[in-house]
Amino acid sequence: MPARSRNGMSYIVCAVLLGLFAALLINPESIIEAGRKGVNLCLNIIFPSLLPFFVVSRLILDTGAIYTIGRVFEPLMKPVFNLPGNAAFPLIAGWLSGYPAGAKYTADLYEKKLLTREQAQRLLAFCNNSGPLFIVGAVGTGFFGSSGLGFALLLCHVLASITIGIGTGFISRIKKRQDLKNSAPVENRPAKLSGRLLANAVADSVMILLRISGTIIFFAVFVQTLDNTGLFTIIGRIPSFVTGTDYNCSDIIKAFFAGSLEITYGLYILSVSSSVPLRIKIMLAGFLCGFGGFSVYTQVTGVCPQEIKLRTYLCGKVLHGIIAAVYSAVFMRDTAAAAVKYSSEALYNTGYSGVLSFIYIAIIVMGIAVVLGYKRNCETKPRR
Numbered sequence: 001m002p003a004r005s006r007n008g009m010s011y012i013v014c015a016v017l018l019g020l021f022a023a024l025l026i027n028p029e030s031i032i033e034a035g036r037k038g039v040n041l042c043l044n045i046i047f048p049s050l051l052p053f054f055v056v057s058r059l060i061l062d063t064g065a066i067y068t069i070g071r072v073f074e075p076l077m078k079p080v081f082n083l084p085g086n087a088a089f090p091l092i093a094g095w096l097s098g099y100p101a102g103a104k105y106t107a108d109l110y111e112k113k114l115l116t117r118e119q120a121q122r123l124l125a126f127c128n129n130s131g132p133l134f135i136v137g138a139v140g141t142g143f144f145g146s147s148g149l150g151f152a153l154l155l156c157h158v159l160a161s162i163t164i165g166i167g168t169g170f171i172s173r174i175k176k177r178q179d180l181k182n183s184a185p186v187e188n189r190p191a192k193l194s195g196r197l198l199a200n201a202v203a204d205s206v207m208i209l210l211r212i213s214g215t216i217i218f219f220a221v222f223v224q225t226l227d228n229t230g231l232f233t234i235i236g237r238i239p240s241f242v243t244g245t246d247y248n249c250s251d252i253i254k255a256f257f258a259g260s261l262e263i264t265y266g267l268y269i270l271s272v273s274s275s276v277p278l279r280i281k282i283m284l285a286g287f288l289c290g291f292g293g294f295s296v297y298t299q300v301t302g303v304c305p306q307e308i309k310l311r312t313y314l315c316g317k318v319l320h321g322i323i324a325a326v327y328s329a330v331f332m333r334d335t336a337a338a339a340v341k342y343s344s345e346a347l348y349n350t351g352y353s354g355v356l357s358f359i360y361i362a363i364i365v366m367g368i369a370v371v372l373g374y375k376r377n378c379e380t381k382p383r384r
Contacts, residue, residue, distance in 0.1 A: 020225065027228045031221055038220035041264070042213035045133075050212075053097045054104065054205035055198070060089070061108050062197055070114075082169035083123060086114045091127045091165070095158060098131025099263075099292055100299040103313075104208060107304045120308055122172060125316025126164035128300060130157060130263075130289045138264070139285060143271035149282070149332070156327035157289050160320050168316065211302045219262040219295035232257055251275050252284065259288035262295045279329065286328035291321035 024031055060066050066086055074085030081087065086109055094102025103124055110120040132154055140150015226232060235257060236250025251273035259266020266288055270281055297317070301310060 020222075023225045023229050024221075026225075030224055030228060034220045034224035035217055038217035039213075041220075042209075042216055046213055046216065047209055050097060050101060051202075051205055051209060053093060053101060054208060055201045057089070057093060057101075057105055057108065058201035058204060059197065061112055062201065066109070066112075066114065080169065081123075081165045082172050083119055084115070087119065087123050087127075090123060094127040094129045095161070096131060098129070098134050099296045100128055100212060100303055101131075102128035103300040104303045107308070110308065111305065117307055118172075121310075121312045122168045124300070124304070124308070124310070124313040125168055126161045126320065128292070128296070128313070128317075129161050129320075130292065135289055139267055139271075139289065143267055144281075144285075152332050153282070153286055153289060153324075153328065156286050156324050156331060159327055160286075160290055160324035163323050164316050164320050167319075168312075208303055212299050215295060215298045215302065216262075219293075219298070220265060223258050223262045223265045226261075227254075227258070252280065255284060256288075259284075260291065260293050263288050263291075263293040266293065282328050282332055283325040287321035287325040289321075290324035291317050 060069070066089060069089050070085035072085065073088035077083045077085050077088050077091075081091075087106075090102050090105035090109065093105050106115070106120050106123050106127060109115045110117065115123065135154045135157060136147060136150035140153060141147045144150070232254035233250055236253035238253075251269075255266050255270035255273060255276070257266075258269050267285060270276065270284055270288070273281075276284075297310070297314065300313060304310065
């Protein structure tokens with residue numbers, strides 16, 4: 001790139017950042033409120049729901065229990081997704097834990113040399129998903145006042161993830177990337193379960209969650225800043241100017257752009273928009289849950305090593321959102337959402353579901369049991 005072009009680009013970047021800095025001063029009260037809600041989300045939802053899973057998953061990898069999981073799921077993962085059995089762990093955990101757990105577990109498998117780079121990139125395209133607590137608890141029950149709608153959105157979300165997985169596996173076969181036989185050898189020996197191993201797993205998980213929480217808080221403030229400038233409203237009025245009609249789709253455009261940046265804020269705006277038809281609300285909610293927004297994309301870049309190229313992941317998430325929206329339109333033609341009175345306090349108030357919380361606890365207990373069972377088998381197995 002010529003020096004003049006580089007200088008021009010640097011001036012543009014400087015102007016944008018200075019403009020963003022000035023925009024933060026337009027309505028400082030709303031900025032502080034958005035930051036506070038982002039912090040509450042991280043403290044009340046992100047840390048309690050993801051920390052146990054991150055710790056247990058780290059123990060599963062370090063103790064070698066992942067090899068047992070791989071052998072169990074190999075007959076399913078290889079023919080369906082053209083991936084080794086080890087890939088089942090990030091996929092299932094991504095369905096249950098929510099963003100960005102699937103990406104974190106995929107990165108761990110890659111760093112342990114249990115997946116090649118091509119396998120990790122394909123797995124990322126469909127294993128990093130919204131969790132049931134978020135879709136059912138926050139979106140369905142909290143925002144739209146219907147747990148039934150939440151479960152229907154969750155079903156469409158999971159089916160879209162499976163569709164992407166099958167599609168990427170089929171494409172890899174067409175391109176003759178049968179890399180299952182060319183996986184890198186495993187160089188890490190399983191470690192014994194100990195207090196030090198648990199402490200290292202907790203420390204590693206906390207550091208990752210701090211990075212994720214910082215991204216969430218930043219995007220919460222960033223989206224509120226853009227909203228304060230009136231940018232979303234201006235963009236929403238563009239179609240009426242282009243077509244010359246009085247049809248106002250500003251709420252749809254505002255929810256789409258806000259959700260493409262930060263998923264929770266966009267879904268909240270969508271739920272409180274009275275001018276958006278219910279069918280479009282449901283389809284757009286399915287798209288945003290599948291795509292995840294650039295906030296989640298930034299979180300993924302923070303947990304994945306630089307060798308993993310995220311172009312396939314981004315394309316996969318866009319397709320995930322589109323397919324989930326199509327499934328939502330097909331499966332929920334007669335769905336009605338309850339009329340709910342909203343307040344600003346509803347934002348990020350993603351309360352837990354009792355049933356889903358029980359499922360989470362059961363999964364954590366089973367994960368610990370797998371680790372302990374693997375350790376016991378290793379100790380009792382006779383040495384040759």
